[in-house]
Amino acid sequence: MYSNENIIGMPGAHPKERSAELVWPPEGLQTIPDWVYTDQSIYDREMERIFHGATWNFVALEAEIENPGDFKRSYVGPTPVVVTRALDGSINVIENRCQHRGAEFCRHSRGNAKELVCPYHQWTYDLKGNLQGVPFKRGVNRAGGMPPDFRNEDHGLKKLKVAVLHGVVFATFAEEIEPIEEYLGTEMLIDFDAVFKGRKLVVLGHYRNELPGNWKLYFENLRDPYHATLLHGFLVSYGLVVAGSKTSMMVDPSGRHGSMGSARPANVTDVVDQSVAAEMRAFKDDATLEDARFLNYVPEFDSPWSVTMQTLWPNLVVQRELNTLGVRHIVPNGPHSMIMVWTMFGYEGDTEEMRQHRLRQGNLMGPAGFLGVEDNEAIRFVQEGLKRSPTDKAVVRLGGDTVGSDTTTLITESAIRAMYQQYRETMGL
Amino acid sequence: MMSAMFAEFNATVENPEALRALRLEVEEFHYEYCNALDTGRLMDWPEFFTPDALYRVTGRENADAGLPVGLVYCDGRGMLRDRARAVAETQMYAPRYLLHSVSNVRVVAAAGPEIKAQANYFLYQTLVEGPTTLHQAGRYYDTFLRVDGRLLLKERQCIYDTDLIANDIVYPI
Numbered sequence: 240m241y242s243n244e245n246i247i248g249m250p251g252a253h254p255k256e257r258s259a260e261l262v263w264p265p266e267g268l269q270t271i272p273d274w275v276y277t278d279q280s281i282y283d284r285e286m287e288r289i290f291h292g293a294t295w296n297f298v299a300l301e302a303e304i305e306n307p308g309d310f311k312r313s314y315v316g317p318t319p320v321v322v323t324r325a326l327d328g329s330i331n332v333i334e335n336r337c338q339h340r341g342a343e344f345c346r347h348s349r350g351n352a353k354e355l356v357c358p359y360h361q362w363t364y365d366l367k368g369n370l371q372g373v374p375f376k377r378g379v380n381r382a383g384g385m386p387p388d389f390r391n392e393d394h395g396l397k398k399l400k401v402a403v404l405h406g407v408v409f410a411t412f413a414e415e416i417e418p419i420e421e422y423l424g425t426e427m428l429i430d431f432d433a434v435f436k437g438r439k440l441v442v443l444g445h446y447r448n449e450l451p452g453n454w455k456l457y458f459e460n461l462r463d464p465y466h467a468t469l470l471h472g473f474l475v476s477y478g479l480v481v482a483g484s485k486t487s488m489m490v491d492p493s494g495r496h497g498s499m500g501s502a503r504p505a506n507v508t509d510v511v512d513q514s515v516a517a518e519m520r521a522f523k524d525d526a527t528l529e530d531a532r533f534l535n536y537v538p539e540f541d542s543p544w545s546v547t548m549q550t551l552w553p554n555l556v557v558q559r560e561l562n563t564l565g566v567r568h569i570v571p572n573g574p575h576s577m578i579m580v581w582t583m584f585g586y587e588g589d590t591e592e593m594r595q596h597r598l599r600q601g602n603l604m605g606p607a608g609f610l611g612v613e614d615n616e617a618i619r620f621v622q623e624g625l626k627r628s629p630t631d632k633a634v635v636r637l638g639g640d641t642v643g644s645d646t647t648t649l650i651t652e653s654a655i656r657a658m659y660q661q662y663r664e665t666m667g668l
Numbered sequence: 669m670m671s672a673m674f675a676e677f678n679a680t681v682e683n684p685e686a687l688r689a690l691r692l693e694v695e696e697f698h699y700e701y702c703n704a705l706d707t708g709r710l711m712d713w714p715e716f717f718t719p720d721a722l723y724r725v726t727g728r729e730n731a732d733a734g735l736p737v738g739l740v741y742c743d744g745r746g747m748l749r750d751r752a753r754a755v756a757e758t759q760m761y762a763p764r765y766l767l768h769s770v771s772n773v774r775v776v777a778a779a780g781p782e783i784k785a786q787a788n789y790f791l792y793q794t795l796v797e798g799p800t801t802l803h804q805a806g807r808y809y810d811t812f813l814r815v816d817g818r819l820l821l822k823e824r825q826c827i828y829d830t831d832l833i834a835n836d837i838v839y840p841i
Binding site: 348442443444445446447448449450451470472473476528529530533578583594595598599601602605606607608609611612613615616617619620 | 725726727729730733735736737738739740741742743744746747749750751754757758759760761762831832833834835836837838
C-alpha cells in the first residue's frame with residue numbers, strides 16, 4: 240500500500256524478484272550480488288536462519304513497560320510478539336498469536352492489562368502467556384466442550400527467551416544462544432554502555448515509517464562512513480562531519496555488529512583543506528544557522544565521540560547523534576520493504592531545557608530529519624536500481640581487501656565486507 | 669481520546685455564530701499558507717509564524733499519550749527558517765509535488781488578540797512519474813495571534829493519523 244511497488248510496477252513485474260541462480264560472484268567480498276536484496280527464497284532463508292535463528296532481537300526498552308501489566312506490541316523479524324511486564328515484575332515476550340485459531344489478538348500498540356484475552360473466543364492468558372481460561376471448556380448442559388485430555392498447560396502462548404541489558408529488552412526464538420553480553424561482545428558494549436548503563440530512560444515518543452528497500456541496506460548505510468560527507472549536505476554545510484573528521488568504524492570480531500563514531504571538529508577549517516573541500520560539494524565555510532542552539536553539543540557521555548551509530552544484528556540501531564537519542568527497530572517486510580519503529584528518549588533527571596534541546600535536535604533524524612530523509616531516499620533509489628536493471632551486482636571495494644574495523648578513515652567499506660563475511664557463513668552462500 | 673493538551677479544541681463549540689466571522693479569516697489564512705507550500709515557496713513559510721512560535725508534527729499516538737516528540741519540532745521562527753533553508757538548499761530527495769487540502773475549519777475560542785482553531789488536513793504527494801497518493805491525514809491544532817491586523821501562528825501542532833509514514837516527509841505540512 241505504502242510501498243513504491245504500486246508506483247513503479249506491481250510485485251513480480253521485474254525478473255529479479257524471481258529466483259536467481261544463487262552463486263556468489265567470483266570477486267568475493269568486493270561485490271554483493273543483487274539477489275541478496277531481491278530474491279524471495281533468500282528472504283525466507285534469512286527469516287529462518289537469522290531472525291528466527293541464534294540471534295538476540297531487540298523488542299523494547301524497559302522504560303516502555305515500566306509498570307506491572309504494561310504491554311507493548313513488537314516484532315522479532317517480521318513475527319508479531321507482545322512484550323509484557325507481569326505482575327511479579329518479570330518481562331515476558333510471547334507470540335501475538337492465539338493458540339486456538341491463530342488470531343493476532345493484541346491490537347493496541349501499548350497499554351496496561353491484567354490478562355491477555357483473544358477477542359474471537361475469549362481464550363484468556365496471563366501476562367506470561369499461560370492459558371488461564373477457555374470459555375465453555377466443559378460444554379453446556381454436559382454437551383460439547385473440550386475432550387477430557389485437553390490441558391491448559393499444553394496450550395500456552397509461544398514464549399521466547401528474554402534478555403535485558405541496561406534497560407534494553409531482547410528476545411530470541413533460539414533454544415541455545417550465548418548470553419547477551421557475549422553476543423554483543425566487549426567492543427560493542429563500549430558505545431552501548433555509554434548510552435544505557437546506569438541511566439534511567441524517559442521515553443519522549445515514537446514514530447514509524449515504511450522504507451521501500453531491503454532491510455540489510457539500512458545496516459549497510461550505517462556501516463558506510465563514506466556516504467556521510469557526500470550524501471548529507473547538512474552535516475557538511477554546518478561542519479558536523481567533514482572528510483578529515485576524527486572518526487571510527489568498529490566491527491565486533493563476529494562481523495555482525497558495528498559502531499560508527501565521529502567527533503565533531505572544533506574548528507572545521509583546521510581539518511578541511513582546499514582540495515578536500517572541492518570534493519565535498521556541499522561544503523560552504525560561511526553557512527550559519529539563524530538558531531545556533533540547534534547544533535549545541537552538551538557533553539554527557541563517557542566517550543570520545545559526539546556521535547555514535549550502532550548497528551546491533553539483526554534488527555537494532557542505537558542512535559546517539561549529539562544529544563538526540565533513540566532506538567530504531569527494523570522489521571523486515573519482504574525482500575523489498577522494511578518497517579522502522581523509532582523510540583526517542585532522554586534521561587531521568589533531564590532539566591526542562593535539556594529535554595527541549597533533545598527535542599529540537601531531533602530534527603536531524605527520523606523520517607522528516609535533515610539526515611534521515613536522505614538515507615531513506617538513497618535506500619529507495621538503491622532498491623529500485625537493483626530490482627529494475629539487468630546489471631546484477633554492486634561494488635564494495637573502498638579500502639581494498641580489509642575486513643572489519645577501520646579507525647583511520649571514513650573512506651572505507653571494510654565494515655560492509657565484514658557483515659557479508661558472517662552473512663554468507665550463516666546463510667550458506 | 670486526545671490528551672488534555674487538546675481538550676479545549678475538541679469540545680463542542682457553544683457559540684459558533686459568534687465566531688463565524690473569524691472562521692472566514694482563519695480559512696483565508698489556511699489557503700494562503702497552503703498555497704505558499706503547494707507552489708514551492710518554501711522560504712515564505714516561516715513568515716506565517718510569530719517570532720516565538722512553536723511548530724510540531726507528530727503522530728496521534730504521541731499526542732494521545734502526552735509525549736512531546738516531534739518528527740518536526742521547531743521552537744521559534746529562527747528554527748523554521750533554518751529548516752526551510754535546509755530543505756531548500758542542503759537536502760537530497762526525489763522530486764515531488766505536494767497539495768494540501770484543509771477542511772472542517774473550526775474556530776473554538778477567541779480572546780483579545782488570540783484565536784484558537786482546529787482543522788483537518790490532507791496532504792497529497794505526487795512523485796515524478798508516479799501516481800498521487802494520500803501521504804498524510806491529520807489535524808491542525810492552531811493558536812493564532814493578531815499582529816498589526818494580520819493573523820500569525822503562535823503555535824501549530826500537526827497531529828497525523830497516518831501512523832505508518834510512507835518513507836519520509838520532506839516538505840512542511
